[in-house]
Amino acid sequence: MTMPDATTASSLIGRPFAKMNGLGNEILVVDLRDGGSVTPAEARALAQRPETRFDQLMALHPGLDGVAAFMRIYNADGSEVSACGNGTRCVAWLLMRDAGVCDLVLETDAGLLLCSAGAEPDQVTVDMGAPSFGWADIPLSEAFDDTRAIELQLGPIDAPLLHSPSVANVGNPHAIFWVDDLDVVDLRRSGPLLENHPLFPERANISLAKVTSKSAITLKVWERGAGLTLACGTAACAAAVSAARTRRTGRDVVVTLPGGPLRIVWREGDDHILMSGPATLEHEGRITAELLDAAAA
Numbered sequence: 001m002t003m004p005d006a007t008t009a010s011s012l013i014g015r016p017f018a019k020m021n022g023l024g025n026e027i028l029v030v031d032l033r034d035g036g037s038v039t040p041a042e043a044r045a046l047a048q049r050p051e052t053r054f055d056q057l058m059a060l061h062p063g064l065d066g067v068a069a070f071m072r073i074y075n076a077d078g079s080e081v082s083a084c085g086n087g088t089r090c091v092a093w094l095l096m097r098d099a100g101v102c103d104l105v106l107e108t109d110a111g112l113l114l115c116s117a118g119a120e121p122d123q124v125t126v127d128m129g130a131p132s133f134g135w136a137d138i139p140l141s142e143a144f145d146d147t148r149a150i151e152l153q154l155g156p157i158d159a160p161l162l163h164s165p166s167v168a169n170v171g172n173p174h175a176i177f178w179v180d181d182l183d184v185v186d187l188r189r190s191g192p193l194l195e196n197h198p199l200f201p202e203r204a205n206i207s208l209a210k211v212t213s214k215s216a217i218t219l220k221v222w223e224r225g226a227g228l229t230l231a232c233g234t235a236a237c238a239a240a241v242s243a244a245r246t247r248r249t250g251r252d253v254v255v256t257l258p259g260g261p262l263r264i265v266w267r268e269g270d271d272h273i274l275m276s277g278p279a280t281l282e283h284e285g286r287i288t289a290e291l292l293d294a295a296a297a
């Protein structure tokens with residue numbers, strides 16, 4: 001009798017998946033509400049396959065009563081995180097399609113996320129909850145009283161290329177550098193240095209943000225655990241609230257990323273962040289041992 005190897009014994013075999021994207025941010029949704037779980041090695045294997053390639057994997061598990069699903073979120077490097085804005089829009093779009101409803105609630109470690117269908121068939125709005133700005137909430141390894149501009153710079157001490165980022169936690173940690181030119185540095189080189197800077201004990205998502213009006217920001221993002229992506233929903237949220245906190249913009253902005261625009265409203269009153277944008281289905285399928293066999297490598 002041959003012993004099953006890791007792939008044939010995987011709880012993922014046969015589970016349905018949907019390959020989607022949110023403004024080009026590649027998302028793989030795997031439905032495990034009937035059981036199963038994802039290991040970091042399995043996530044890394046699926047991230048490499050053309051059929052299932054992703055920046056983030058959204059694993060759906062049974063949620064509390066009234067919740068459509070509990071989401072566990074994995075970056076392409078296999079690290080598990082607590083928020084993914086584009087991925088949440090994709091999951092909401094898929095589950096609203098399957099249930100024939102116009103709104104639902106999703107749950108993550110970071111809390112409950114109210115999702116609703118937008119005016120256009122591919123548009124979804126997610127209430128991402130309220131941001132945190134305390135240095136220990138980001139988290140940072142040093143105390144800063146004012147997290148609208150912390151002491152961090154890149155480049156010559158007397159003429160830094162990047163400096164004084166705003167930081168915010170919107171379910172995950174973000175550092176937003178304000179620039180006049182989104183190409184002032186090559187994020188493929190400076191992104192990993194900043195993502196892994198000792199100031200960020202849980203690493204961080206790194207953005208270059210250019211304010212173009214009181215209601216418009218353009219953004220480039222180096223994502224923690226995924227690298228350069230075409231879009232990052234939580235970075236758009238972090239940039240929007242940071243721009244408002246520093247009086248660079250109002251609280252209702254369009255954030256344009258390389259993959260396209262997101263509308264972010266930082267609501268007065270409860271300080272919840274409402275993120276609106278598209279969710280696109282590419283194809284659906286089921287997980288096979290072949291798709292996972294890189295995990296055994």
Ligand SMILES: N[C@H](CCC[C@H](N)C(=O)O)C(=O)O
Binds near residue numbers: 025226232
């Ligand atoms: N890389 C992020 C998770 C995904 C964020 C992004 N894809 C989004 O749409 O929010 C992190 O490690 O916190």
